[in-house]
Amino acid sequence: MEHLESEETEGRQKLHDTRHNFISSIAQNMDLYGLSETNGRLYGTILFSDKPMTLDDMSQALEMSKTSMSTGVRSLTEAGMLSRVWEKGVRKDLYQTDDDWYKSFTSIFVNRWRESTDKNKNAAVKAKSELEFLFQITGKGSLREEIQKDLEILDQAVRYYSWLNEVINLFENGGIFDIIPKK
Amino acid sequence: MEHLESEETEGRQKLHDTRHNFISSIAQNMDLYGLSETNGRLYGTILFSDKPMTLDDMSQALEMSKTSMSTGVRSLTEAGMLSRVWEKGVRKDLYQTDDDWYKSFTSIFVNRWRESTDKNKNAAVKAKSELEFLFQITGKGSLREEIQKDLEILDQAVRYYSWLNEVINLFENGGIFDIIPKK
């Protein structure tokens, strides 16, 4: 019996270690999604939790302050990686991960890229129109040529961002799954 | 004549400002590609330069130390955003941007995502095999159930990363352009 118990705790330790290693891996690569490694570890911890977690649970699990958990949870929630869940009789806020990775990771990807692409495209369009005006009122000369050259670059930029925008749409509306089906 | 000269410098100033604004925009969003804002500004500056730039040129343009330019240029070069170019009679190293944005940005995207996806997938596969072994030698009980549950999560992870891997391939081999043509 004694022996079995030790096997049990040993196995539990192994399970914990394995989890920990995997969580470390995804946490280290979470910067691709705009999340810090710590928040990645937080996400991983909640992902493997068998039940929704409170801030105190997280604080204990990661041995970090509750304040940090609070801000981390906010980031993850805003990114759409986490959602708050209700349980009657429980006063504390409970959080859990969405178990559809396609949805979670696609949405965070789309949000980030959409925002930056829009900004850049707008900046390019604005710059272009400014230079087009400047081009009009500039007499022949080296300046005029420089403007011309900048306009070509900006034109390319706008086209690139338009393309990128469509790529993002493909992910947002799920069209990507027609091309590369979920596994 | 005096008047025309002032118009010329005024126009040049306007051109400079417009450039600067656009460069700021793309620099601020360069973190999506794993580059710092400063390096983004560096990229933008070289992009709009009419000729290849030396480290001293960059240092002067950004009012930053040559050392920083050196490290920045290295990052950008490694990322495939910049290439060194030769010019006879010029001792200094010359750098210029590749003018194909599709190529530049796709390659940097692919490299980053490929690396992290591989790592995560390997970590998931490793964890899975460890837990499968653990599952074998574990008698019925709560631990066994937990392992089971983790295995399901890992299974989903592996499938997700496989899918993501194919998505990355789509960008790497240019298949994406069949679906969403360049503009």
Added chain:
DNA sequence: TCGTACGTACAGTTTTTACCGTACAAACTT
């Protein structure tokens, strides 16, 4: 071969970010 110019390694400094503890506001319990 010597001298000069270029790029970068390295160490020190500044700036930014991450994290924590305290304190307080909101919400729940009794």
Added chain:
DNA sequence: AAGTTTGTACGGTAAAAACTGTACGTACGA
């Protein structure tokens, strides 16, 4: 309504990153 409990804003601190100047190795030109 008073007393708890919970989450977060805020200010301070520790850790990390960005940036700089110096100093040195390397390569080119005389």
